[in-house]
Amino acid sequence: MFLQFPPHTNVVGRIRYERPYEDPISVRAGDAVQLDEEESKSTDIVGWVWCRGPDGRKGWTPEAWLERCGDDWIIQRDFSALELNVEPGDRFLAHFAESGFLFVENAHGEKGWVPDGAVELAVT
Numbered sequence: 054m055f056l057q058f059p060p061h062t063n064v065v066g067r068i069r070y071e072r073p074y075e076d077p078i079s080v081r082a083g084d085a086v087q088l089d090e091e092e093s094k095s096t097d098i099v100g101w102v103w104c105r106g107p108d109g110r111k112g113w114t115p116e117a118w119l120e121r122c123g124d125d126w127i128i129q130r131d132f133s134a135l136e137l138n139v140e141p142g143d144r145f146l147a148h149f150a151e152s153g154f155l156f157v158e159n160a161h162g163e164k165g166w167v168p169d170g171a172v173e174l175a176v177t
Contacts, residue, residue, distance in 0.1 A: 054100075055117065056150040063175035064157065066143035070136075070171040077112030077134035078104055085125040086114065100152025115151045137165035144175060 080086060084107055092103035096113070104114040104126070112134030119126045137145075137159055145157035145167065154166045 054150075054152065055115075058147045058149060062147045064145050064147045064155065064167075064172040065175040066139040066141050066145075066167075066171060067173045068139070068141060068171050070139040070168060072136035072138055072165070074112065074134075074136075076110060077136075078106040078110045078114060079133040079135070080106045080128045080131070082128060082130045084128050085122075086119070086128055088114075088119065088126045098153055101154075117152070133165070135165040137163060137167055139167050139171045145172065147172075 078086070086104040086106055089103045089105065095103070098113075100116050101113040102116045102119070103111065104119075105111045114128070114132060114134060118129050118132060120129055137157065143159065145159055148156045148158065148164075150156070150169065153169055155169055155172065156164065157167055157172075158164045
């Protein structure tokens with residue numbers, strides 16, 4: 054489920070997390086992607102499916118952001134599966150959440166996904 058955070062919502066790392074891959078799928082709204090149903094079964098995280106983009110890069114993609122169009126799946130919004138590393142105490146600006154992950158921005162301006170269990174709301 055997509056949830057947009059109010060402006061200036063900050064989260065802080067509570068556990069260490071390392072991103073699983075360096076150069077994942079990155080697509081624009083309207084791009085066709087190939088959904089791999091077999092690989093998608095390998096996760097217990099509800100709401101994410103394994104896809105390959107037009108350039109061949111792969112990664113976990115929010116299922117709710119895909120629409121079936123004939124034999125193709127079309128992504129409905131710009132998307133990059135890039136995840137950020139988290140260390141306890143790291144601070145991030147939270148933009149939105151989708152199916153157990155937050156899309157955040159770190160102090161260096163890098164944007165990416167982190168598991169919601171790796172962070173908690175920052176108390177200011």
